[in-house]
């Protein structure tokens with residue numbers, strides 16, 4: 001199963017992807033996590049990405065497409081993967097289609113987590129507070145001001161990804177404002193239908 005989780009920042013993509021990893025045994029490919037790891041390790045990609053990530057902007061298509069192209073070559077991605085935070089532009093979606101086609105593969109489904117954007121800033125504030133309380137590092141971009149820039153980037157570049165896949169009949173929407181367990185159930189029902 002090769003699927004994409006779509007939705008604005010704070011929609012719950014990472015939470016659902018982590019659960020799917022455990023229950024379906026396919027890896028989560030989160031460009032945000034991979035970029036944060038590159039920043040922490042001080043790699044050339046990390047050095048290029050750090051400032052733009054901290055400001056809430058988007059890292060260049062060339063960088064993230066390169067990261068994903070390398071990652072899907074890893075053996076654990078052979079049986080499928082969950083893309084979380086990628087593609088974030090139509091150009092990334094097209095690059096993904098080309099890389100999969102070159103391997104004779106295609107995407108199975110795109111799940112769009114639909115959320116009330118007015119409530120997202122509160123979720124981000126809570127995520128930062130929870131991380132702090134758990135003694136975990138708080139993401140620099142989980143800050144109300146930076147969040148506004150992230151949401152603006154979503155509207156400017158990423159909102160067009162949904163219609164791109166909808167035109168191919170690949171999108172299934174899930175109400176992402178439900179409790180986590182219910183979002184999970186809705187996603188599982190969609191995946192069951194997709195497998196049938």
Ligand code: AMP
Pocket residue numbers: 009031032033035052053054056057058059060061064084085086087088089092141150
């Ligand atoms: P995320 O963890 O998905 O919210 O990503 C955190 C940050 O990493 C984003 O705000 C962007 O700066 C960068 N990023 C992650 N994925 C992408 C992507 N596919 N394209 C461009 N920038 C990305």
